[in-house]
Amino acid sequence: MSKKTTVKTLNAISEKGLSLLTEDYQLDEQADNPEGIVLRSYNMHDMTFPSNLKAIARAGAGVNNIPLDRATEEGIVVFNTPGANANAVKELVLTSLMASSRQIFDGIMWVKTLADQGADVPKLVEQGKKQFVGKEISGKTLGVIGLGAIGARVANDAVELGMDVIGYDPFISIDMAWNLSRAVQRVLDIQEVFEKADYITMHIPLTDDTKEMFNKDTFKVMKDNVYILNFSRGELVHDDDMKQALEDGVVGKYITDFPNAKTLTMKHAIPIPHLGASSEESEENCAIMAVRQLMDYLETGNIKNSVNFPDAALPYRGHKRLTAFHKNIPNMVGQITSVLSNFNLNIADMTNRSYKEHAYTLIDLEGDINDADFMGLEDKLMTIDGMIMTRVIQ
CATH class of the missing domain: 3.30.70.260 (ACT domain)
Structure with missing residues (x-):
């Protein structure tokens, strides 16, 4: 490339990724007409695409913040980084699964209310701890909806923790199928997950078909006191129906990484401030993968992990x-x-x-x-x- 290729960032991107840009590139956060854009969660829907823009690289999996149809119409390839943050999300899912099952979140909140009790704190803790008796996950059934990079890891590790795991994914790739433990029972009907699981975790994209798929009708076929974990998208759950299901005891706990005004008022809801991919390693992995894909496309035209162009x-x-x-x-x-x-x-x-x-x-x-x-x-x-x-x- 005789002239430097301009790349613009719309969010803070790990230096480990940006440092991959060679001397043929100019990194300019204020550029008006870049050839490439790297971002995380910045909302591009109201943004006019620069005339030189050829590629957008999302350092993460979800691309709801990017207007894909418009990008496609203008011939702009959009990349994401599937699997780069999978381990970080998996660890938080399993942490939340065990902590919620043992009532650790509720227990911590209660202990903090004893801060003014002085020397009586140890005695009060012993007297009150029985209200937080939880249950072990070993021997329980975990339903995993979506067996991609994250879901497959969750399923495999849950098996190692002694859980019976059933998984549903009608679109599982060959690579993911090979990586899935043989102990994971795959089912062809999502209803089977709803009917059998003590815990359900979802790892699927938000589409017209999946929007609010967790609702009063699906709650009806689930076990009473089922725990539901949502580390995918908040809109997969019908908030009003979830609130009622929690109050009725149909759902025992709702752990969500996508809190909103409604989830904060739900009984037995555990709101996590969107920490799924928020680890140092995850942010570095996503940035490295995004920058490499962007450079490969700009330099050779090769495409891998695009969400709107074919590989x-x-x-x-x-x-x-x-x-x-x-x-x-x-x-x-x-x-x-x-x-x-x-x-x-x-x-x-x-x-x-x-x-x-x-x-x-x-x-x-x-x-x-x-x-x-x-x-x-x-x-x-x-x-x-x-x-x-x-x-x-x-």
Whole structure:
């Protein structure tokens, strides 16, 4: 790259990630027109995308803060970092599972009310501790909904803690399936999780299908006094229905990493201030993964872990490379190669991958062509109906 590529951050990003940017990059938090953006939870929905913007890298898994449809329409690839914070979330889920089961949260709050009792504190503690008798998790049934990077880790470790684990995930990947303990019983109907589990933890994205999936109808089929852990998204739970279920004893505890005004007033709710991925190691891992993916795309056009483009990659051997993002419609590749032929360019290597209504094509080129001709090539490609974005990497 002859000119430095500008990268802008919208949140505080771990220096271990940003330090990966080479001398070919300029990190500028105030840049008006960067080629790349790295962020965590910054809300981009009201933001106008800069004209030069090619990629957004989210240092984390959730991308609800990014307008994906608009990014896709403008040919901007959006990355996330699945699995980078999985261990941090897993540890907090298991910590909360055990601490809530043993009534540790309630016990701590009660002990703090004794601060003015002086020398009587030890005696009062012994007299009052019986109200916080809890239950062990060993031998109990944990239902894990979503067996991705986090859910699979939770399930595997819960098995090691002596729990009977049932998991539900109709879209589990082959890699996750291989990593899942054979002791985890997979079920094909989520109702089975609701009916059998003493504890339920959810690790699924928020979609139209999953929004408020924990509601009065699902609570009806659950065991009385079930504990529900939500370290995914607050909107997966219908707050008013949860409040009633807690008051009725249908739900024994609701542990959520997404507190709001309603959860703070719920009986037996344990609100955690969104600490799931808040560990030093997690923030570093997410930043490193996000920056590497961003650099790989800007330098080679290769894509891994995009949420709106298909994953696609070719080994980069120094050829001039064409990338094209277009509608997934018939004869797009044929039209692209026809244009290349008119410019007397041969194809050294090529891949084409689709994702939903769109596709991404990577082509390594052979042939003599100057920069001015490349501009003409891109202009010609953009006249193809259904073409959204092209880029030449030299």
